[in-house]
Amino acid sequence: MIQIVPTTAIEGQKPGTSGLRKKTPVFIRAPYLQNYVQAIFDGIGGVQGKVLVLGGDGRYFNDTAIGVILRMAAANGAARCIVGQGGLLSTPAASNLIRLRGADGGLILSASHNPGGPDADFGLKFNGANGGPASETVSEAIHACTASLREYRIWDGPAPDITGLGEAYLGAMVVEVIDPVADYAEMMARIFDFDALRALFASGFRLRFDAMHAITGPYAREILERRLGAAPGSVVNATPLPDFGGGHPDPNPIWAHALMDTMYATDAPDFGAASDGDGDRNMIVGRSCYVSPSDSLAVLADLAHLAPGYAGGLKGVARSMPTSCAVDRVAEAKGIACFETPTGWKFFGTLLDAGRATLCGEESAGTGSDHVREKDGLWAVLLWLNILAATRKSVAELMADHWARYGRNYYSRHDYEEVDAEAAQALIADLRAALPTLAGQSIGPLKIARADEFAYDDPVDGAHAGAQGLRIFFDGGARLVFRLSGTGTAGATLRVYLERLETDPDQLHLDPQEALAPVITAAEAIAGITARTGRAKPDVIT
Numbered sequence: 001m002i003q004i005v006p007t008t009a010i011e012g013q014k015p016g017t018s019g020l021r022k023k024t025p026v027f028i029r030a031p032y033l034q035n036y037v038q039a040i041f042d043g044i045g046g047v048q049g050k051v052l053v054l055g056g057d058g059r060y061f062n063d064t065a066i067g068v069i070l071r072m073a074a075a076n077g078a079a080r081c082i083v084g085q086g087g088l089l090s091t092p093a094a095s096n097l098i099r100l101r102g103a104d105g106g107l108i109l110s111a112s113h114n115p116g117g118p119d120a121d122f123g124l125k126f127n128g129a130n131g132g133p134a135s136e137t138v139s140e141a142i143h144a145c146t147a148s149l150r151e152y153r154i155w156d157g158p159a160p161d162i163t164g165l166g167e168a169y170l171g172a173m174v175v176e177v178i179d180p181v182a183d184y185a186e187m188m189a190r191i192f193d194f195d196a197l198r199a200l201f202a203s204g205f206r207l208r209f210d211a212m213h214a215i216t217g218p219y220a221r222e223i224l225e226r227r228l229g230a231a232p233g234s235v236v237n238a239t240p241l242p243d244f245g246g247g248h249p250d251p252n253p254i255w256a257h258a259l260m261d262t263m264y265a266t267d268a269p270d271f272g273a274a275s276d277g278d279g280d281r282n283m284i285v286g287r288s289c290y291v292s293p294s295d296s297l298a299v300l301a302d303l304a305h306l307a308p309g310y311a312g313g314l315k316g317v318a319r320s321m322p323t324s325c326a327v328d329r330v331a332e333a334k335g336i337a338c339f340e341t342p343t344g345w346k347f348f349g350t351l352l353d354a355g356r357a358t359l360c361g362e363e364s365a366g367t368g369s370d371h372v373r374e375k376d377g378l379w380a381v382l383l384w385l386n387i388l389a390a391t392r393k394s395v396a397e398l399m400a401d402h403w404a405r406y407g408r409n410y411y412s413r414h415d416y417e418e419v420d421a422e423a424a425q426a427l428i429a430d431l432r433a434a435l436p437t438l439a440g441q442s443i444g445p446l447k448i449a450r451a452d453e454f455a456y457d458d459p460v461d462g463a464h465a466g467a468q469g470l471r472i473f474f475d476g477g478a479r480l481v482f483r484l485s486g487t488g489t490a491g492a493t494l495r496v497y498l499e500r501l502e503t504d505p506d507q508l509h510l511d512p513q514e515a516l517a518p519v520i521t522a523a524e525a526i527a528g529i530t531a532r533t534g535r536a537k538p539d540v541i542t
């Protein structure tokens with residue numbers, strides 16, 4: 001029986017950089033989820049007769065939310081829902097399934113790298129038929145629907161059990177429960193040289209993959225340990241937990257410090273990696289050698305052809321604006337296009353669909369390719385491993401080679417988390433107003449060449465995105481970027497991105513914070529961060 005439930009619009013159901021994220025208690029309180037799901041369905045023109053993919057990163061409320069969404073999809077006339085067993089699907093696996101099965105879209109339950117649990121964060125993203133995050137236009141349509149919503153539709157009866165594989169009916173809708181890992185693992189086997197990887201592990205190569213108690217555990221166990229022969233136990237924290245073990249599933253040196261400690265110890269494995277809550281981000285660390293995500297993108301762009309899936313070379317590369325310019329130098333050397341997009345994977349979709357970019361990446365540890373329409377953590381790990389297998393060099397050797405050839409873009413991001421939202425907005429507004437006056441000023445050894453606010457016109461569909469970050473360029477290639485996060489759930493998070501190019505062969509192995517000291521000083525001088533936020537130092541430095 002279809003139930004039509006009257007409801008009233010809820011304010012603030014506006015998707016951010018990647019879906020809608022709120023505190024878990026907010027999402028749990030009916031009809032918060034129900035309203036938003038109905039707005040998604042309405043915003044995409046209804047789901048009558050459509051096929052949807054559904055799954056999440058397993059965080060607290062995942063299972064209950066899946067049941068609600070299934071009942072709403074059935075009541076809204078969907079033909080079929082393809083659900084990961086136990087309600088689990090990593091974001092890249094969901095993207096793959098949408099494409100593989102020709103689905104009309106998918107709902108992914110995740111707040112990604114934000115912590116999970118009854119008092120932490122929950123989120124919901126909608127991906128379209130190309131497997132990628134909803135475009136700005138679709139996101140705006142969904143948001144508009146949240147504001148005019150009067151009712152939602154829900155099936156009046158329990159959703160089928162999704163702990164076992166197989167098909168069941170909910171009203172006229174088929175609920176198809178699939179293995180969340182199998183199709184994804186097959187795709188990886190087609191892209192990478194699994195024989196070479198097996199030979200690498202058989203030769204004694206040691207790996208540690210930290211799944212951070214989040215979604216990639218089952219994927220990494222199956223692929224790295226079972227199919228490729230990494231020693232049992234190489235994948236740690238491999239069971240997805242509703243609260244991610246109380247941790248923060250963000251793969252960076254701060255939150256994955258246990259992995260960093262292992263990789264910088266005397267008997268460190270050859271290769272370390274970690275992934276985030278929903279499996280779309282990656283951290284790469286060699287023995288005593290952390291690889292910044294921007295550098296990782298550049299190395300992958302340079303050497304991807306060593307993996308069978310990219311043997312024909314790359315059509316082009318793309319990076320988000322705050323990501324360092326290291327990949328630009330590789331693209332230039334290869335004579336391929338390099339696109340600069342706003343923050344968030346949704347902006348890469350048109351370039352990938354149009355065949356203008358093969359590899360994309362963000363400084364926040366997201367890297368991916370045209371194999372799906374999401375960033376893909378485990379894919380990046382496998383591409384690194386494939387390159388290591390083909391070259392038989394260490395991560396540190398590959399980085400030294402790379403910097404010697406291209407120079408080093410020293411890079412860091414300083415985050416000031418949960419600062420007073422008004423203070424953060426005022427900082428940005430005042431800096432925006434000051435941009436035209438900055439050129440020509442000197443701060444210590446740095447002279448400002450130009451300053452602007454980044455805006456983007458999509459080269460494929462012409463869509464315009466304004467106000468995407470404030471940029472300050474210095475003579476000699478240093479750069480500062482300021483923007484506010486669009487994924488937080490409390491206050492505002494100020495992100496300050498710092499970069500400086502170094503080509504002197506004797507200066508390629510400095511500590512990034514030291515190498516960037518003049519840029520850090522300039523950021524404070526230009527924006528007055530301490531005075532405005534009351535913070536003497538960043539909460540997180542990556």
Ligand code: VG1
Nearest residue numbers: 017018112344345362364485486487
């Ligand atoms: C952050 C990152 C951005 C990433 C986004 C979603 O956004 O900076 O690069 O695409 O998270 O990633 P923001 O607006 O907080 O800077 V995930 O892994 O949360 O889907």
Ligand code: CO
Nearest residue numbers: 112276278280
């Ligand atoms: Co993520």
